[in-house]
Amino acid sequence: DVKVTQSSRYLVKRTGEKVFLECVQDMDHENMFWYRQDPGLGLRLIYFSYDVKMKEKGDIPEGYSVSREKKERFSLILESASTNQTSMYLCASNVGGLAGERGYFGPGTRLTVT
Amino acid sequence: GENVEQHPSTLSVQEGDSAVIKCTYSDSASNYFPWYKQELGKGPQLIIDIRSNVGEKKDQRIAVTLNKTAKHFSLHITETQPEDSAVYFCAATYSGAGSYQLTFGKGTKLSVIP
Numbered sequence: 152d153v154k155v156t157q158s159s160r161y162l163v164k165r166t167g168e169k170v171f172l173e174c175v176q177d178m179d180h181e182n183m184f185w186y187r188q189d190p191g192l193g194l195r196l197i198y199f200s201y202d203v204k205m206k207e208k209g210d211i212p213e214g215y216s217v218s219r220e221k222k223e224r225f226s227l228i229l230e231s232a233s234t235n236q237t238s239m240y241l242c243a244s245n246v247g248g249l250a251g252e253r254g255y256f257g258p259g260t261r262l263t264v265t
Numbered sequence: 266g267e268n269v270e271q272h273p274s275t276l277s278v279q280e281g282d283s284a285v286i287k288c289t290y291s292d293s294a295s296n297y298f299p300w301y302k303q304e305l306g307k308g309p310q311l312i313i314d315i316r317s318n319v320g321e322k323k324d325q326r327i328a329v330t331l332n333k334t335a336k337h338f339s340l341h342i343t344e345t346q347p348e349d350s351a352v353y354f355c356a357a358t359y360s361g362a363g364s365y366q367l368t369f370g371k372g373t374k375l376s377v378i379p
Contacts, residue, residue: 155308182365193271193354193371194309209366210266241308245365252297252358252365256308 154178155257157242163263170229172260174242181247183225184209184254185217188239200225201247232264267292269357271370278345279378286373288355289337297360298338299367300329303352312353313340316360345377 158173176183184199196209198217206217214236218226225244229236242257268291278284290298296317301309315322315329315338322329326345331338342349352374356367 184366186369191371194367194369196366196368199366247365252299252360253311253314254299254365254367255311256301258306258308 155242155244155255157240157257157260159260160258161261161263163265164229164232165265166233168229168232168264170232170262170264172227172229172240172242172262174225174227174244174257175223176225176242176244176255177223178244178246178255179222180244180255181222182245183219184243185215185225185227186241186243187211188241188259194241197227232262234264236262237264238262267295267357267359267368269355269368269370271355271373273373274371275374275376277376277378280345280347282345284340284342284345284349284375284377286340286353286355286375287337288339288357288370289335290357290368291336292357292359293333293336294359295357297358297365298329298331299356300327300340301354301356303354303372305351309354342375345375347377347379350375350377 155176185197186194200219216228240260243254245254271288299314302312303309328341355370
């Protein structure tokens with residue numbers, strides 16, 4: 152079974168703090184994604200990576216950055232957390248390549264910024 | 266870019282009845298359409314997917330239909346059970362790009378009443 156794990160299930164941070172969310176997948180997937188989930192807005196793509204050290208902006212990248220130093224690990228960074236970044240953050244991965252679309256999600260990190 | 270509309274936002278059915286969730290997409294190039302189920306406190310889980318060269322796909326009590334001309338696809342759950350209660354998301358992407366960025370609908374909260 153594909154396993155996508157996220158470093159924390161719940162996180163509380165203060166405004167202005169630097170926040171790191173970690174995601175690890177164990178299936179040698181090429182592509183990794185960070186989504187944000189908010190009530191009534193569904194899942195919105197923040198950033199994705201199709202290879203080590205490669206990254207692409209998604210629909211809502213402002214206020215976020217990412218890092219992918221190893222194939223299995225994809226980090227989301229909030230440089231200076233703000234209250235409007237309080238949300239559920241979901242990491243996902245897929246194989247990539249031909250017919251490799253199937254995406255697998257981690258359990259999510261619920262971040263509260265006070 | 267792609268835009269996915271999903272209806273209804275909430276759906277209540279009696280146990281044993283059928284449930285239907287509908288999605289429309291805007292980009293005629295999209296050719297991969299997955300459905301995800303998200304239970305409370307968990308990340309989304311892929312339950313069924315369909316590619317554009319297929320009009321219908323079934324897996325036990327769930328089925329997905331695709332109408333490429335009208336650009337809509339639907340999830341059908343028959344003989345619903347209480348454990349089907351969850352939030353369901355549809356998504357669409359063009360699978361020729363390799364990275365498979367999914368665009369999600371806003372979700373449908375399904376409640377199955379015993």
